[in-house]
Amino acid sequence: MNEAQSTAVAELPTIADFARTFRRIQAEIHKVIIGHEQAVEELLSALFAGGHVLIEGVPGTGKTTLVKTLGLALNLSFNRIQFTVDLMPADITGTRVILTSVEGRREFSFQSGPIFCHILLGDEINRATPKTQSALLEAMAELQVTVSGTTYPLAPPYFVMATLNPIEMEGTYPLPEAQLDRFLFKVRLGYPGEAELVRIIGSTTGPEEAGVEPVFEPHEAALRIEGLKRLVREVIVAPPIEQYAARMVRATQPANSRVLGDMHAPIVVDEVNRYVSFGASPRGALALILGAKVGALLDGRANIAYDDIDKVAAASLDHRIMLNYAAHTDNIDAAQIVQQVVKAVRASRA
Amino acid sequence: MPETRRDEQKLWLILFQIKGVRSRLNFLALQRWVFAGLALLIGGIGLTFFAAATFGPLTFLAIAIFMLIVAVLGIIRETIVVRARRITPARAAAFADTRAQLKGRLTTVLALNATPRRSPLWAYLVEDTYGRREEFEPRRVAPRLLSRALYPLLAAVLLAALSVPAARFASAPRRRPARPGLDGPSQVTADIGNLDIRPADPALQPNAEIYADPATLRKLADKLAAAEKADRDRRPLSKLVDKARKFADAFQDKLNGLGPARSRPTQMRLTDRNPGPPTPPGNNDNSPNSGPTGNSGGGSGLAANSHRGAPGTAQPGAAQNSPPPMTSLPPQQADELANKQSSPAPATGSDQTPAGDQNQANAGDPNAGGGSSHGTGSDPANLFGPASPLPLGSDSFKIAIEADPSDESTAPGSPTYVPPRIRVPLNPDQFPDQPLARAAVPAADQNTIKRVFQR
Numbered sequence: 001m002n003e004a005q006s007t008a009v010a011e012l013p014t015i016a017d018f019a020r021t022f023r024r025i026q027a028e029i030h031k032v033i034i035g036h037e038q039a040v041e042e043l044l045s046a047l048f049a050g051g052h053v054l055i056e057g058v059p060g061t062g063k064t065t066l067v068k069t070l071g072l073a074l075n076l077s078f079n080r081i082q083f084t085v086d087l088m089p090a091d092i093t094g095t096r097v098i099l100t101s102v103e104g105r106r107e108f109s110f111q112s113g114p115i116f117c118h119i120l121l122g123d124e125i126n127r128a129t130p131k132t133q134s135a136l137l138e139a140m141a142e143l144q145v146t147v148s149g150t151t152y153p154l155a156p157p158y159f160v161m162a163t164l165n166p167i168e169m170e171g172t173y174p175l176p177e178a179q180l181d182r183f184l185f186k187v188r189l190g191y192p193g194e195a196e197l198v199r200i201i202g203s204t205t206g207p208e209e210a211g212v213e214p215v216f217e218p219h220e221a222a223l224r225i226e227g228l229k230r231l232v233r234e235v236i237v238a239p240p241i242e243q244y245a246a247r248m249v250r251a252t253q254p255a256n257s258r259v260l261g262d263m264h265a266p267i268v269v270d271e272v273n274r275y276v277s278f279g280a281s282p283r284g285a286l287a288l289i290l291g292a293k294v295g296a297l298l299d300g301r302a303n304i305a306y307d308d309i310d311k312v313a314a315a316s317l318d319h320r321i322m323l324n325y326a327a328h329t330d331n332i333d334a335a336q337i338v339q340q341v342v343k344a345v346r347a348s349r350a
Numbered sequence: 351m352p353e354t355r356r357d358e359q360k361l362w363l364i365l366f367q368i369k370g371v372r373s374r375l376n377f378l379a380l381q382r383w384v385f386a387g388l389a390l391l392i393g394g395i396g397l398t399f400f401a402a403a404t405f406g407p408l409t410f411l412a413i414a415i416f417m418l419i420v421a422v423l424g425i426i427r428e429t430i431v432v433r434a435r436r437i438t439p440a441r442a443a444a445f446a447d448t449r450a451q452l453k454g455r456l457t458t459v460l461a462l463n464a465t466p467r468r469s470p471l472w473a474y475l476v477e478d479t480y481g482r483r484e485e486f487e488p489r490r491v492a493p494r495l496l497s498r499a500l501y502p503l504l505a506a507v508l509l510a511a512l513s514v515p516a517a518r519f520a521s522a523p524r525r526r527p528a529r530p531g532l533d534g535p536s537q538v539t540a541d542i543g544n545l546d547i548r549p550a551d552p553a554l555q556p557n558a559e560i561y562a563d564p565a566t567l568r569k570l571a572d573k574l575a576a577a578e579k580a581d582r583d584r585r586p587l588s589k590l591v592d593k594a595r596k597f598a599d600a601f602q603d604k605l606n607g608l609g610p611a612r613s614r615p616t617q618m619r620l621t622d623r624n625p626g627p628p629t630p631p632g633n634n635d636n637s638p639n640s641g642p643t644g645n646s647g648g649g650s651g652l653a654a655n656s657h658r659g660a661p662g663t664a665q666p667g668a669a670q671n672s673p674p675p676m677t678s679l680p681p682q683q684a685d686e687l688a689n690k691q692s693s694p695a696p697a698t699g700s701d702q703t704p705a706g707d708q709n710q711a712n713a714g715d716p717n718a719g720g721g722s723s724h725g726t727g728s729d730p731a732n733l734f735g736p737a738s739p740l741p742l743g744s745d746s747f748k749i750a751i752e753a754d755p756s757d758e759s760t761a762p763g764s765p766t767y768v769p770p771r772i773r774v775p776l777n778p779d780q781f782p783d784q785p786l787a788r789a790a791v792p793a794a795d796q797n798t799i800k801r802v803f804q805r
Binding site for chain 1: 453457458462469471474478
């Protein structure tokens, strides 16, 4: 029985277990990361929802530290890839090399790349070429890597965190929409406030570094996390809530003649029609529901409420909305659009 | 098994409470519909009643139609709104969720209770919701028993209640009941030269009785014929407006209770101050006292009226000696009557025309009104009669006089004296167009008064 099979038969944890574990991991991370409470919560929500996270922030805001701290707290295997222009796909996935056996025979053997781990940090992913970026696609979506015709499964839990630097865009390769869509959430890390900055200075320039205590034992970490992920999937969603999420995603889609399908959105948001080229895909609705499920469990509920959807709307839809030229000239970003969409859909609920 | 049964009972109780919330909300919606409908009806009726007493027929008609439209549209709108807001179980659950801050628990339980495949967390959800059952009790979620639409209804009732005294106040002169004894047929003296004849006002009852000498009646008939021709030439829109006015006036009278009072015939005496062709002598024979008149204008009509004893005068013998010619429209009939009047025999005879009867009745009636009836009775022999039975309220009275400036008596070349226009307010017991009550005159003063009139 492999690890994946063992998690399937594991007993379902309770809602209280989930909330307790979640808060404990959160507390461990905040021993190192000062501030960014919402970002940390969204990061963990994505982890337990079974998705991946795109972290956007200017240099020095603790993106890499956050991911490393998460790996330490979860006590899972952790790898980091620094994406550069000359990075090749094989550098990520691994490649077949010729090895000489004990008997003296030479044969091809697969040397796994850094992608084979539980937690992967792709630092500055937009600095690699699209070819290299797309090497992550299969791993993120299907938890497997195919090299030279051979498919290698990845051990769950598998969690990819990619960081993006929104400045110094020269010589970068913006992620294609298909790849962006595979990230469950986009987490923004902003500059810390003055009080937070003082605390950061105090905690990082002293003789002692803040130590992170692992929440799970190494042998049970994967099992426990998979159990919690299964619990998230079991959260009950009423049809009106599903309809609400679907309506929200539809509201991000402008009336675009270039897109096939039913373009008759029940809720029309002026900003969407004016500034959005392409709205969120159906994956956006999944992200809304999965993120809301985690929120419901954290609140001690077995069901999703409308507020849970609203709460994760920004993280779920922000990176799935493609803005047009008018938005750039009017200095409109996707977060503002999502805000208007949530407002309009919430009003339709009442 | 007992565990499952207990869970089912908890679920049933949750659903029962949702049903209770739904019943309350639907009852409130029904109340809203009833109250709002009643408010519209009562308010509309009150305003219409007030408009009937305050405004003219056309304005009243416009307001009445407007109120009718508003009421009908309002009731339709309320019906649509209430129908659209009909509370389904899902809505009731959502409402209770919001009110009790249950974060979708009830909505989820209601939506998924019939689902065959249930999540492992279903039991937790039911237990969790059941544990909060006190928070979504119907009387807690929807505590209101009466809809807020009751307030508009009360306001409408108050408005309607206020419109009754307001309408009475506004229509007091029109609605004032006639005093017994003073309620004689009203009489109007008109100079035919100045008489503006138009097609009959549909708002008025067409039963005026007209007295005049035959020549005047002939002129009147001509004038009426011209007016009728003009009426026929009018545009259809004007006729429609007239019809609307007539309808509105009838409706308005019904609301104000003025119907019978307004239909009382009006007796009109016509005079011709500037007669065109000379009057046939027979006409003058008709009235033996036609020589001296009290009328400074010397018009034949008015002179005839004065000496014939106008209808309603206090001269009992005058009506018998010379019954006043009476006719009513149309003009052919007026011509016939004028011809009859021109022949001496019937004129001197005691023709008992209806007006004559009325005159006699009025003359003999001790309760007959004064005013215009008494104004023609300047014969010193007939100055006094029995007093009106009603108390006058005070020993003095005032008469409103509206006098136009006249330069008849000024010498040529001298500057014209223009007297100031004076309008004396009426005595509180007097009303416009109301005949003066006859007062008792002490016997000691009667000779003095007679002497004044004999001069």
